[in-house]
Amino acid sequence: MNMITKESQELLDEFFKEHKLFFCDDVSWKIYKKDNLETRLIYLFSKFGFFETSLKELDDEYIDEQAFYKRGDNPDYHENKRFVIQEVVEEKICNPIHASFKPNDFGLDVYGNLHKTAIHPGHTRYESSVFLKKNLKKGFFYIRKKYYNNDEIFKGLKEMKSFEDIMQHWTERLLTKEEQEIRGDSNMCDFIHLMDDANNKLRKTKYHDETECYILKLWNWYSTTIDDIPYEKLLAAQRIDLLHTSRYLDYIRESSKDITNILFEKKLTIYTDSNTDVKSYFKNIQKYLLQKANEQLLFVTNKHEQFDFDVVVVDKKPDNISKLNGSKGFAIWIDKDILGSITRDIYELLVFTRKDIKLAETKDGKISVVNCRNTGDKKWTIHKEFYL
Numbered sequence: 001m002n003m004i005t006k007e008s009q010e011l012l013d014e015f016f017k018e019h020k021l022f023f024c025d026d027v028s029w030k031i032y033k034k035d036n037l038e039t040r041l042i043y044l045f046s047k048f049g050f051f052e053t054s055l056k057e058l059d060d061e062y063i064d065e066q067a068f069y070k071r072g073d074n075p076d077y078h079e080n081k082r083f084v085i086q087e088v089v090e091e092k093i094c095n096p097i098h099a100s101f102k103p104n105d106f107g108l109d110v111y112g113n114l115h116k117t118a119i120h121p122g123h124t125r126y127e128s129s130v131f132l133k134k135n136l137k138k139g140f141f142y143i144r145k146k147y148y149n150n151d152e153i154f155k156g157l158k159e160m161k162s163f164e165d166i167m168q169h170w171t172e173r174l175l176t177k178e179e180q181e182i183r184g185d186s187n188m189c190d191f192i193h194l195m196d197d198a199n200n201k202l203r204k205t206k207y208h209d210e211t212e213c214y215i216l217k218l219w220n221w222y223s224t225t226i227d228d229i230p231y232e233k234l235l236a237a238q239r240i241d242l243l244h245t246s247r248y249l250d251y252i253r254e255s256s257k258d259i260t261n262i263l264f265e266k267k268l269t270i271y272t273d274s275n276t277d278v279k280s281y282f283k284n285i286q287k288y289l290l291q292k293a294n295e296q297l298l299f300v301t302n303k304h305e306q307f308d309f310d311v312v313v314v315d316k317k318p319d320n321i322s323k324l325n326g327s328k329g330f331a332i333w334i335d336k337d338i339l340g341s342i343t344r345d346i347y348e349l350l351v352f353t354r355k356d357i358k359l360a361e362t363k364d365g366k367i368s369v370v371n372c373r374n375t376g377d378k379k380w381t382i383h384k385e386f387y388l
Helices: 006-018 037-045 050-056 065-071 078-089 123-132 163-167 177-182 244-256 259-265 278-296 346-352
Strands: 002-004 019-024 097-103 115-119 139-144 158-160 187-190 220-223 268-272 309-313 330-334 359-361 367-371 379-381
Touching (some): 002 006, 002 163, 037 346, 050 259, 078 123, 078 244
Parallel strands (some): 359 379
Antiparallel strands (some): 187 220
16 A cells, blocks of 8 residues: 655645646657657767667676666666667556646747646656657646646546545556565655755755646655654665666666677678668668758767668568578568658667567568577567658
């Protein structure tokens, strides 16, 4: 059973006097951005992007445990983005993102939005959904009551009015067997975290200046067999942290293992039955994206020049691409009928890889991304909206 600290309940009571809060189980990737070009450019060509980071990951010291944890949690890091994208692909986002809104003073803004929007916690998750063009399944939408006017963006959404309403949308992390055995019967929740804002004004929780909304971030969620002791006074051995953030870096490092080694153990190979010059097709896409990156980004890598791929033309889709590829590296199948519809850089398709994933494929099988080293059968689906 979830319980709440007295101070947090007081905070919630004050919050609900001034805010409306809704839950959305289909958060559009377009709630703020209308296209994903900038997000893609940053993912590929930025200082912490795919090309820069993949070369760094060839060095064992970069992924070394001590070095990894010393770098810490930075949402700009490619490995962080890659992990969150993997979670979105698997629809394993366990906690809601927090998006707040305030009507624009003069109607539509330059992005075609009626509202100013702030997203945090959850900005990396939202950017991942933008990159993938895939909606999220958990979101809290906030607005000040004084600005609420039965806005279209909130229609059909369930309004949250209590602590019990809110807490049904958090999922605790997977506990170890030992943790499961010693956990208590009750979980304590804390929404208070004192912090100074830009004006050195002390606040009890997160605040979105753009929308004037306080945000109900769950700062502490723990299980303990010792009652009536504040969280900060409990020893680590006396509490079990239920939040995924407590293991976040562990998850990221685990999901990062071997991806780059698999990529570079054999040159990336595209198998296709197309008579079109497939290599030129994807080189032209990359050339276009690089032009846009140079127009929009302050830093644009040249490390993409160290990446190359082969194209092998066959009569039909091979029955065993892994065997054909020597059971090494990643290989991609592209059907001649789908080639002209693909607008992604060939390396963007590798977001559908992880060491334990054997195959990622469109429902019609016309695009397949194969982990040729893997001998399992775990599969992901490449959604149509991604590659168009």
